Amino acid sequence: MAIQPVDKWIICFSGYGQTDKFHTGISSLEDASYRTCASPTVRVELHGWQADIDYLADRITDRPIGINNPVVIIIAYSWGVATALDLIEELRRRGYDVAILFSSDGISRGPIPWLSFRSLLGPQITLIIPDNVLRVGIWRQKTPGLRNLQGSRIILQDADKTKYIQPPSISSTTTHSSMDENKDFRRLALEFSCPQMAQTLRNP
Numbered sequence: 001m002a003i004q005p006v007d008k009w010i011i012c013f014s015g016y017g018q019t020d021k022f023h024t025g026i027s028s029l030e031d032a033s034y035r036t037c038a039s040p041t042v043r044v045e046l047h048g049w050q051a052d053i054d055y056l057a058d059r060i061t062d063r064p065i066g067i068n069n070p071v072v073i074i075i076a077y078s079w080g081v082a083t084a085l086d087l088i089e090e091l092r093r094r095g096y097d098v099a100i101l102f103s104s105d106g107i108s109r110g111p112i113p114w115l116s117f118r119s120l121l122g123p124q125i126t127l128i129i130p131d132n133v134l135r136v137g138i139w140r141q142k143t144p145g146l147r148n149l150q151g152s153r154i155i156l157q158d159a160d161k162t163k164y165i166q167p168p169s170i171s172s173t174t175t176h177s178s179m180d181e182n183k184d185f186r187r188l189a190l191e192f193s194c195p196q197m198a199q200t201l202r203n204p
Contacts, residue, residue: 005063008042008071010193011056011087015078015107015180016049025104025180026077029189037194044194049079057090073100073193077180078149081106085127092132100165101129102189104139105151105179131158137165137192139185141172149176165192 012030030046038044047056060072072091076084081103088098108125129136133156140151154169156162165188174182 004040005067006041006043006060006070007068008037008073009060010037010042010044010073010075011084012044012046013051013074013076013080013083014046014048015080018048018077018180024077025178025182025186026075026080029075029186032190033194036196047080047083049083051083051087053083053086053090056087057094060091061094061096069096072096072098073102074098075102075104075189075193076106077104078107078151078176079109081127082109085129088130088133092130097132097134100135100137100192101133102137102139102165102185102192103129103154104182104185105141105149105176106154107149107176108152126153126155129154129156129162131156131161133162135163135165135192137170137185137188138168139170139172139179139182141174141176141179143173143175151176151179 010033012026014024014026018024018026027046030044034044060070063069074084074088084101084103088101091098106127108127136156138154140154142150170184172179172182179185
């Protein structure tokens with residue numbers, strides 16, 4: 001009996017320092033999606049920002065010939081957004097689209113992140129969303145202060161192809177460390193990735 005392929009992937013990328021020891025906004029989104037939406041054909045996974053992108057892309061694209069490509073939804077925060085963009089670019093090279101990307105205060109990083117000043121210069125560095133992303137939601141906080149990182153600028157490679165779920169940049173006065181807990185980010189991420197769970201939240 002042939003194994004039924006995965007038709008939908010909900011992939012969550014956490015930020016720097018968000019290890020398995022802590023329950024974060026991203027891990028709570030993964031938990032909520034998994035409890036309600038996971039099935040033999042719907043895969044829900046949580047990965048750190050240092051995930052093996054080639055291996056993950058191999059898993060997503062390992063499908064029988066003649067079977068439609070899966071729906072890929074990515075939810076990412078901070079350094080996890082840069083990782084998500086790496087995965088999206090790898091999927092683009094393989095001819096796959098990403099249905100939705102939800103980005104919460106994405107921050108660029110250099111080849112050796114822990115030795116790089118690029119993260120400290122978040123607003124001065126631009127992250128580019130590849131043109132194989134069909135819809136995107138962007139949250140970017142602008143809380144002033146030397147001790148608070150600010151998300152990098154994000155632009156679309158093809159503004160005519162990729163549609164915004166909300167206006168181009170959702171500003172928040174929440175600090176960077178709390179952006180993955182943003183209620184609007186959580187609500188819309190669940191509404192589009194796992195409608196069953198969003199309905200439960202609306203009608204407790």
